[in-house]
Amino acid sequence: MRKIIHHLRKQPEEVRRHILHVLTVCFAIILLLLWIYSLGTNLSNPDTQAKINNDLEPLTALKDGLVGGYKSLGDTP
Numbered sequence: 001m002r003k004i005i006h007h008l009r010k011q012p013e014e015v016r017r018h019i020l021h022v023l024t025v026c027f028a029i030i031l032l033l034l035w036i037y038s039l040g041t042n043l044s045n046p047d048t049q050a051k052i053n054n055d056l057e058p059l060t061a062l063k064d065g066l067v068g069g070y071k072s073l074g075d076t077p
Contacts, residue, residue, distance in 0.1 A: 008016060 008019065
């Protein structure tokens with residue numbers, strides 16, 4: 001590991017920045033994939049699905065009110 005670090009320190013700044021950007025993108029992709037995988041396993045849980053449905057009920061009522069209000073605006077001449 002020391003040899004790798006020593007070798008990187010000898011490189012020009014442009015090369016070091018390029019390596020930094022590539023490593024940052026790689027780690028971001030890995031974290032994104034792990035997040036997507038864990039999100040899929042959490043959402044497939046039946047308890048989680050029931051909780052999501054309960055949490056969305058007030059939003060459904062709000063949506064229905066907005067859609068009804070929009071339709072009533074369109075009905076007036």
